Amino acid sequence: xxxxxxxxxxxxxxxxxxxxxxxxxxxxxxxxxxxxxxxxxxxxxxxxxxxxxxxxxxxxxxxxxxxxxxxxxxxxxxxxxxxxxxxxxxxxxxxxxxxxxxxxxxxxxxxxxxxxxxxxxxxxxxxxxxxxxxxxxxxxxxxxxxxxxxxxxxxxxxxxxxxxxxxxxxxxxxxxxxxxxxxxxxxxxxxxxxxxxxxxxxxxxxxxxxxxxxxxxxxxxxxxxxxxxxxxxxxxxxxxxxxxxxxxxxxxxxxxxxxxxxxxxxxxxxxxxxxxxxxxxxxxxxx
Numbered sequence: 001x002x003x004x005x006x007x008x009x010x011x012x013x014x015x016x017x018x019x020x021x022x023x024x025x026x027x028x029x030x031x032x033x034x035x036x037x038x039x040x041x042x043x044x045x046x047x048x049x050x051x052x053x054x055x056x057x058x059x060x061x062x063x064x065x066x067x068x069x070x071x072x073x074x075x076x077x078x079x080x081x082x083x084x085x086x087x088x089x090x091x092x093x094x095x096x097x098x099x100x101x102x103x104x105x106x107x108x109x110x111x112x113x114x115x116x117x118x119x120x121x122x123x124x125x126x127x128x129x130x131x132x133x134x135x136x137x138x139x140x141x142x143x144x145x146x147x148x149x150x151x152x153x154x155x156x157x158x159x160x161x162x163x164x165x166x167x168x169x170x171x172x173x174x175x176x177x178x179x180x181x182x183x184x185x186x187x188x189x190x191x192x193x194x195x196x197x198x199x200x201x202x203x204x205x206x207x208x209x210x211x212x213x214x215x216x217x218x219x220x221x222x223x224x225x226x227x228x229x230x231x232x233x234x235x236x237x238x239x240x241x242x243x244x245x246x247x248x249x250x251x252x253x254x255x256x257x258x259x260x261x262x263x264x265x266x267x268x269x270x271x272x273x274x275x276x277x278x279x280x281x282x283x284x285x286x287x
Contacts, residue, residue, distance in 0.1 A: 031058035033225035079131035149176040155233040157204035216244040244268035
């Protein structure tokens with residue numbers, strides 16, 4: 001029986017089907033920088049959250065309309081899962097076949113595995129992945145009302161900027177200002193000082209709103225995971241709040257032209273931070 005026409009298990013609290021597993025695989029790839037992830041299923045779709053060192057957080061959003069079938073019998077379902085294993089199973093028929101692989105996911109609630117059914121050219125494979133108790137998720141308290149500066153650029157613009165900068169540097173400095181140079185990315189490493197300026201009237205800039213000059217440093221080691229999302233994105237929204245906390249919102253279009261989003265939050269580095277706290281500072285709260 002084709003995966004997309006299979007009946008839903010009456011014990012399932014969550015079930016979703018999609019004809020092209022690549023649309024799930026790619027969005028997960030954008031936040032796959034640690035082995036485990038926390039999955040939140042709500043009536044609006046899935047949010048997959050990955051964190052590292054309480055300093056960087058990636059969130060992938062897959063809206064319910066991306067799926068051909070999406071069912072949730074509870075208000076929300078949350079569990080932790082091994083993201084590395086999930087990605088391997090999604091490509092079980094080979095990376096070149098992901099686009100023609102149909103996927104059905106089912107979960108029967110707390111303590112039960114996530115069951116995957118994958119079909120490609122009539123071949124069907126059933127797999128299950130053990131779920132775990134979800135961890136507390138860090139709340140970066142990044143509120144839109146506290147955003148000081150915001151820029152939306154074509155993703156290719158950031159890709160080129162990162163290629164031009166010296167990645168041997170420990171830090172990336174981001175300068176945003178209502179006056180020139182407007183938007184500057186800087187590094188200082190083995191090759192000396194490197195600057196990449198993006199004028200606000202550039203064809204690559206779709207939106208520029210800057211109320212005051214801000215200059216903050218972020219550890220390259222924390223920002224590296226964002227490169228996956230940027231490489232897959234069409235547009236990127238860069239926001240900085242009053243504390244210097246950074247938000248990168250990446251808009252990704254799948255092969256069907258549907259839009260998904262990946263958002264990263266990153267702490268700024270303080271000049272007097274030591275190595276023990278990884279250059280992060282609060283305040284934080286958990287959700």
